[in-house]
Amino acid sequence: MATFDYQFFVIGGGSGGVRAARIAAGFGARVAIAEEYRYGGTCVIRGCVPKKLLVQASHFSEDFADAEGFGWTLPSAQFSWEKLIAGKNTEISRLSEVYESNLGRSGVTVLHGTARLLDAHTVEASGKRFSAEFILIATGGRPFLPSIPGIEHAITSNEVFELAQLPKRVLIVGGGYIAVEFSGIFNGLGSEVTLAYRGEQILRGFDDDVRAHLHDEMSKKDIHFMLRRDVTNIDRRTDGALDVMFNGSVGNQDDKGHTFDAVLYATGRIPNVGGLGLENIGIHLEPDGGIAVDEFGCTNIPNIYAAGDVTNRIALTPVAIREGAAIASTLFGPTRTPVDLAIVPSAVFSQPPIGTVGLSESEALERHQEIDIYRADFRPLRHTLSGRNERTLVKLVVDTASQRVLGAHMVGADAPEIIQGLAIALRMGATKADFDATVAVHPTAAEEFVTLREKSTRCNPQKKG
Ligand code: FAD
Numbered sequence: 001m002a003t004f005d006y007q008f009f010v011i012g013g014g015s016g017g018v019r020a021a022r023i024a025a026g027f028g029a030r031v032a033i034a035e036e037y038r039y040g041g042t043c044v045i046r047g048c049v050p051k052k053l054l055v056q057a058s059h060f061s062e063d064f065a066d067a068e069g070f071g072w073t074l075p076s077a078q079f080s081w082e083k084l085i086a087g088k089n090t091e092i093s094r095l096s097e098v099y100e101s102n103l104g105r106s107g108v109t110v111l112h113g114t115a116r117l118l119d120a121h122t123v124e125a126s127g128k129r130f131s132a133e134f135i136l137i138a139t140g141g142r143p144f145l146p147s148i149p150g151i152e153h154a155i156t157s158n159e160v161f162e163l164a165q166l167p168k169r170v171l172i173v174g175g176g177y178i179a180v181e182f183s184g185i186f187n188g189l190g191s192e193v194t195l196a197y198r199g200e201q202i203l204r205g206f207d208d209d210v211r212a213h214l215h216d217e218m219s220k221k222d223i224h225f226m227l228r229r230d231v232t233n234i235d236r237r238t239d240g241a242l243d244v245m246f247n248g249s250v251g252n253q254d255d256k257g258h259t260f261d262a263v264l265y266a267t268g269r270i271p272n273v274g275g276l277g278l279e280n281i282g283i284h285l286e287p288d289g290g291i292a293v294d295e296f297g298c299t300n301i302p303n304i305y306a307a308g309d310v311t312n313r314i315a316l317t318p319v320a321i322r323e324g325a326a327i328a329s330t331l332f333g334p335t336r337t338p339v340d341l342a343i344v345p346s347a348v349f350s351q352p353p354i355g356t357v358g359l360s361e362s363e364a365l366e367r368h369q370e371i372d373i374y375r376a377d378f379r380p381l382r383h384t385l386s387g388r389n390e391r392t393l394v395k396l397v398v399d400t401a402s403q404r405v406l407g408a409h410m411v412g413a414d415a416p417e418i419i420q421g422l423a424i425a426l427r428m429g430a431t432k433a434d435f436d437a438t439v440a441v442h443p444t445a446a447e448e449f450v451t452l453r454e455k456s457t458r459c460n461p462q463k464k465g
Contacts, residue, residue, distance in 0.1 A: 024345065059188055065386075142158070146301075195226070269309065345420060358426050405425070408422045
């Protein structure tokens with residue numbers, strides 16, 4: 001029997017890779033991991049964690065304003081971008097060290113450097129070659145940038161966390177969750193924000209009511225939307241500002257060009273597969289560029305697995321973590337463990353935030369003959385005194401025949417916290433009657449989910465028969 005330097009070699013020290021390495025080591029496997037940048041990966045270094053800290057920082061401007069209605073008088077608030085970024089940097093350095101030291105404590109050999117595959121059992125990393133029985137590719141993804149003239153003047157989510165100063169005028173290109181989150185961050189911190197997106201409405205794939213509600217709320221905060229518009233050209237002026245040209249049929253002549261201090265592209269992410277040597281060993285990719293895997297995360301090469309964003313399925317940290325853990329358990333644990341991605345809750349840390357789980361109304365209508373829709377759109381208690389004109393949306397999508405709740409959606413304060421609990425109910429197959437039978441917590445916004453009474457019913461004629 002061949003002997004290997006390691007039983008398990010993990011490429012990429014992000015959410016999926018770190019979890020897989022630690023779980024495998026916990027099962028007694030000899031494990032090594034290689035990371036080319038900083039341990040913790042996208043989520044810790046330039047994703048979820050720093051993003052949420054910036055969201056929290058940016059919300060204070062509204063909190064200060066809202067406080068007046070509750071009797072507070074505050075001196076005018078001052079904000080320091082430098083102080084915020086320094087605090088954020090300290091926290092992510094601390095977290096990155098925790099990730100790395102936890103790996104070491106779990107008995108994993110921790111390597112620094114870019115890794116690539118030489119053959120199905122050989123990895124080159126840090127200038128050395130290592131043989132491994134099993135290999136996990138967990139190299140994540142990176143921002144996609146279109147090739148238009150002047151794109152080199154734009155930044156992505158990789159650079160935005162390190163900007164030297166807060167830009168006064170920001171253009172955000174894209175309509176996905178990262179674009180709307182950064183629109184809220186810069187708006188809350190005092191920048192003038194324009195969001196340009198070539199589609200009809202932000203947040204493609206989310207429930208249409210959610211998309212429209214957030215669009216309205218963001219507009220109320222003076223975020224300027226340019227929908228059905230795309231950037232054609234970016235020019236840097238001698239004073240450093242950026243002149244941006246747009247195409248699209250909407251608007252008058254003045255709307256075709258604008259000047260900004262920063263242009264942030266959030267136009268999607270692509271799997272990190274380049275330079276890994278995948279072509280040398282014939283690893284199959286999906287048409288979208290993600291590594292093709294089966295339900296156990298195995299590629300077409302039986303000893304090579306892939307997890308997380310590099311597979312381009314559901315690009316979220318908890319999903320990458322689940323996949324990494326399941327692969328380690330399949331290879332070294334007592335049971336083969338597939339990952340069930342049927343009901344994955346998610347949040348958008350927009351302002352106000354979104355929490356969502358299960359099917360949108362249109363997805364439910366495609367799959368079911370008849371659905372019941374329950375929705376409430378209301379002014380939350382806090383804003384009766386703050387005077388802010390912000391509204392909360394809660395919505396349930398229910399299968400008429402079985403009365404099973406297919407989807408739960410919310411736009412409003414604490415929606416990401418609230419949706420986590422509802423996800424458990426949906427996974428357990430809760431019906432509308434189960435929601436109705438649950439006693440409310442009062443006074444909360446979440447109680448609306450158990451007091452929804454008014455319904456509208458929608459039919460899919462193609463499903464009749
Ligand atoms: P990653 O965490 O990206 O880790 C991959 C690692 O591999 C990286 O550290 C990289 O440096 C390393 N690497 C790449 N190639 C090599 C190589 N050849 N050799 C060695 N190392 C290599 N998800 C959420 O759930 N909630 C959120 O709120 C959220 N917010 C986000 C905000 C932003 C701005 C971004 C960009 C992402 C956000 N995400 C969020 C998504 C989340 O960060 C990813 O889904 C998650 O990090 C994926 O984990 P992963 O292990 O697949 O990849």
